[in-house]
Amino acid sequence: MSTRRSFLQQIAASAALSLVPLSSLASERKYEGPVLRVAIMGLGGYGTRVADAMKTCQKAKLVGAISGTPEKLTRWQEKYGIPAENCYNYQTFDQIKNNKNIDVVYITTPNALHHDQVIRVAAAGKHVICEKPMALNAKEGQEMVDACKKAGVKLLVGYRMHFEPQTLEVIRLRKEGAFGKILFFQGQCGFTIGDPTQWRLNRELAGGGSLMDIGIYAINGARYMVGEEPIWVTAQETKTDPVKFKEGVDETIQFQLGFPSGAVASALSTYKMNNLDRFFVNGEKGFAEMQPSTGYGPIKGRTHLGELKAPHVTHQTRQMEEMAGIILEGKEPVVAVNGEEGVKDLKIIDAIYKAVKTGKKVPLNLI
Structure with a gap:
């Protein structure tokens, strides 16, 4: 009788499993690979959009913030659970070179600031994601590319549509x-x-x-x-x-x-x-x-x-997941x-x- 009961229970379990959507099963799978630890520079409207989108990322995590406004840094620490030691202002962010808990800085500041900020981040030995347009002109852009190559770090541009x-x-x-x-x-x-x-x-x-x-x-x-x-x-x-x-x-x-x-x-x-x-x-x-x-x-x-x-998947969520793959695993995107x-x-x-x-x-x- 116990053998028959066990058999019937297995049949019932199999039937129940077949009714569960595969998407539900996939969503329950926990990602166990490397995680890209991100600091956002420029805590305005778009920086906030990226930060919110990263809440559902598995391969990327917001861990730091850089701003010229102390009040914004305080709010971000509270809202996103960012440690105070991972927060910097525009004068002190070169110190991220000593912070082993930050892998990449995502720059979302006004266009004219990108050139110098990217070069400083690269000099600190961190990878860089820079919002588009990357710079004010091609000369500046090439200098940024050269600086990142010299420092041995990756430079990516926030082309969310490419994903x-x-x-x-x-x-x-x-x-x-x-x-x-x-x-x-x-x-x-x-x-x-x-x-x-x-x-x-x-x-x-x-x-x-x-x-x-x-x-x-x-x-x-x-x-x-x-x-x-x-x-x-x-x-x-x-x-x-x-x-x-x-x-x-x-x-x-x-x-x-x-x-x-x-x-x-x-x-x-x-x-x-x-x-x-x-x-x-x-x-x-x-x-x-x-x-x-x-x-x-x-x-x-x-x-x-x-x-x-x-x-539809939130663009910035998908972008950060894919960029984590590029930086950490050397993946090649369909469009550069x-x-x-x-x-x-x-x-x-x-x-x-x-x-x-x-x-x-x-x-x-x-x-």
Whole structure:
């Protein structure tokens, strides 16, 4: 009887197990590999977004904070459980070289500060993740790449879209030839910017205007959607509010890119219009359209084959998980996120500004 009862219990247990979703089982598996210990520099809106997203990371953990505002450091210690000994200000953060509990510093400060901060972090022997744009120009960017190589640390750029599932699906389809020969890319990136006193409208801190902040998505997107490096650029600037958008701070820029295969790209970057977050790539056999294409919320899109249906994961959570793999395990992402990738975008930005100023087609050499 006991044998029969045991047999029936095993049958019941097996049946119950078969009803449990595999996703539930996977979520209960505890990660036991190496964990990337992260300090965030710049505790503003985006730094907070990254910190919140890391709460659900398994491979990356927030352990430190760097800020010029003592009150922010106190709040972060309380909110995220950060030890006081892992908190620094902008004058003292070189001391992280003596802190064995921090592996990498994620820099989310204004653009103009990136260059010196990355070089200082590298000199302290820590890996660096730097928000885009990596620097104010390609010269600065290359100096950052060189400094990190000299120090033997990795330099990654916060290209969260390079890990986004819908984006990666379009790239996969393009690589497999689903669209045929790529002919055209269109990128529309923009919103109506608010507070005129914010750092994004300060040339000294931002290095420009909409192109540095939002237009870089279209620049980077053109490259990974077309699958080539552009060889020329033309560009035009429109400014309707010279009071809000002072000299050197672009309001709206349209630019065009040409590729070796003959494909062309047309893009719009603006701080003056809403409802602009769209990518479209067209080939001889098909197309892909994404809208929204780069926003923080779920990315939505379709191709000639149907709707894109990959599940949404918070971008910064997925980014930090993948970057932990790159830094700790040497993993190679589908689309590069290293400093060299950042320099290429900066070379294009330099060329766009030159094209605006001269009204001429500017050649590019990114190889």
